[in-house]
Amino acid sequence: MKVFIRILHWILLVFGINLPIILTGAPLALQISLGAVLLIYFIFFNVFPTLRKYPTLRLKVLGDGAELILAFWVTCAASVPFIGLCIYELIDGSTDYLRYIIYAAVLILCEAAIFWNGIIRVYVTSVQLGIRYRVLGIVFGLIPIANLVMLMIIYVRVKSETIFETEKYKLNESRKNDRICATKYPVLLVHGVFFRDSRLLNYWGRIPAELEKNGAEVYYGEQQSALSIEQSSEELANKIEEIVMRTGCGKVNIIAHSKGGLDSRYAISKLGCDKYVATLTTINTPHRGCIFAEYLLGAAPERIKNFVEKTYNKMFYALGDNSPDFMSAVKCLTNSYCEQFNKDVLDSPDVMYQSYGSKAVKLRGTRFPLNLSYPVVKKFDGDNDGLVALTSAPWGKKFTPIYPPAKRGITHADMIDLNRENIRGFDVREFYVQMVSDLRERGF
Numbered sequence: 001m002k003v004f005i006r007i008l009h010w011i012l013l014v015f016g017i018n019l020p021i022i023l024t025g026a027p028l029a030l031q032i033s034l035g036a037v038l039l040i041y042f043i044f045f046n047v048f049p050t051l052r053k054y055p056t057l058r059l060k061v062l063g064d065g066a067e068l069i070l071a072f073w074v075t076c077a078a079s080v081p082f083i084g085l086c087i088y089e090l091i092d093g094s095t096d097y098l099r100y101i102i103y104a105a106v107l108i109l110c111e112a113a114i115f116w117n118g119i120i121r122v123y124v125t126s127v128q129l130g131i132r133y134r135v136l137g138i139v140f141g142l143i144p145i146a147n148l149v150m151l152m153i154i155y156v157r158v159k160s161e162t163i164f165e166t167e168k169y170k171l172n173e174s175r176k177n178d179r180i181c182a183t184k185y186p187v188l189l190v191h192g193v194f195f196r197d198s199r200l201l202n203y204w205g206r207i208p209a210e211l212e213k214n215g216a217e218v219y220y221g222e223q224q225s226a227l228s229i230e231q232s233s234e235e236l237a238n239k240i241e242e243i244v245m246r247t248g249c250g251k252v253n254i255i256a257h258s259k260g261g262l263d264s265r266y267a268i269s270k271l272g273c274d275k276y277v278a279t280l281t282t283i284n285t286p287h288r289g290c291i292f293a294e295y296l297l298g299a300a301p302e303r304i305k306n307f308v309e310k311t312y313n314k315m316f317y318a319l320g321d322n323s324p325d326f327m328s329a330v331k332c333l334t335n336s337y338c339e340q341f342n343k344d345v346l347d348s349p350d351v352m353y354q355s356y357g358s359k360a361v362k363l364r365g366t367r368f369p370l371n372l373s374y375p376v377v378k379k380f381d382g383d384n385d386g387l388v389a390l391t392s393a394p395w396g397k398k399f400t401p402i403y404p405p406a407k408r409g410i411t412h413a414d415m416i417d418l419n420r421e422n423i424r425g426f427d428v429r430e431f432y433v434q435m436v437s438d439l440r441e442r443g444f
Helices: 001-018 029-046 057-091 097-125 130-140 146-174 206-211 229-247 259-270 291-299 303-316 326-331 337-342 370-381 426-443
Strands: 187-190 218-220 252-257 275-283 352-358 398-403
Touching: 001 029, 001 057, 001 097, 029 097, 029 218, 057 097, 057 146, 057 291, 097 130, 097 146, 130 146, 187 229, 187 259, 206 218, 206 426, 229 252, 229 259, 252 259, 252 426, 259 275, 259 337, 275 426, 291 326, 291 370, 303 326
Parallel strands: 187 218, 187 252, 252 275, 275 352, 352 398
Antiparallel strands: none
8 A cells, every 4th residue: 555655746746746747638727727736736746745644853854854865866767758759850851949948957856856856865863874875875966867776875874774763763662661781880881091971972872872772770980081991990999989979879881992991991990990890892992902902002103103192192281181191091001011900900709791792894894994993903803893802892791792683793883872873684773672672681
């Protein structure tokens, strides 16, 4: 039924757009009356491309925008024979130029209305288009034929997003009352190096909101972006104690990414946070360091290292860090440092430790700047996520490697939803929901 209605829409649109040619020779009264009816329908379609109900306004605008884009593509293709007929008649010597001018004006105005209505809707509401596809859409939009191909790529992407997000909304609604992420202790998300917690750009992407929809209470580490492990751990320890004292929760469940896992381990073992932490789950943390980091520190000229350090520290000081220290943070990620760290920083018997790790499969599956680091890490450390070797990620009693069916693999950034990308074969938001749900079932 839905397919039939969609085809009927297309037929009426094509008929209306090409009306000056289709009704050639028909009585003027018929052309005017039929044209008025089709104009009303055209306006109605542009306002309500579908009567389908969506769970949120964003998805409604996105889904309708996708439908308009498809309608534009179909009506353009269906109008080609009519355009060809006009060209043939002109070549054949027809002198009815006014009819062709009217037809061209109707065709251009109608197609422009459908196109801009659709593209503005998806550009404003889509998450999956990102900057990349928005820019490509603009660039290829200037190239005939290629613009239609690019438009279809955009349509497929936003249509998939609409379907996926609608199903995800329904899933969360179906288990809303179950509160499967309502753990005994709140969740504390601890970020990695070279980032900081921000309200404008959440380091953890869409993950915190998804956890909260399913009953979780979420807090953030909020340590500075780049410090030594000892310094970051002190800030983290203060944050943990603040949360526990302010909320009376007793303990927290830490989920830490990258260097945040090392910061958390130190805070637990060396700064007395073992009494405040129930579990530590590390995500792609370099527990055994990075050989490539050791190599870069040794091979890079001193002036280059000084320039990078000063530039970084100046930039993140302006962004809110009190005392960023780029070089100290990098040194803490070397394999020699981590080897000694693991000897000195012992696990607490009162805390449950577990870990996860992933790897990228192909260079083209990574994004900047991981596409630059991935082959280097591959050479020195083997299979990796663009920064951390898979062999460096295991820690605790349980390690779970992430091997999704997607050929692109899962990168360091993918594991925290940094790019807000829906990856085929790996739903990162559901991954965290199930992880926290498991903590709840185990009494944490």
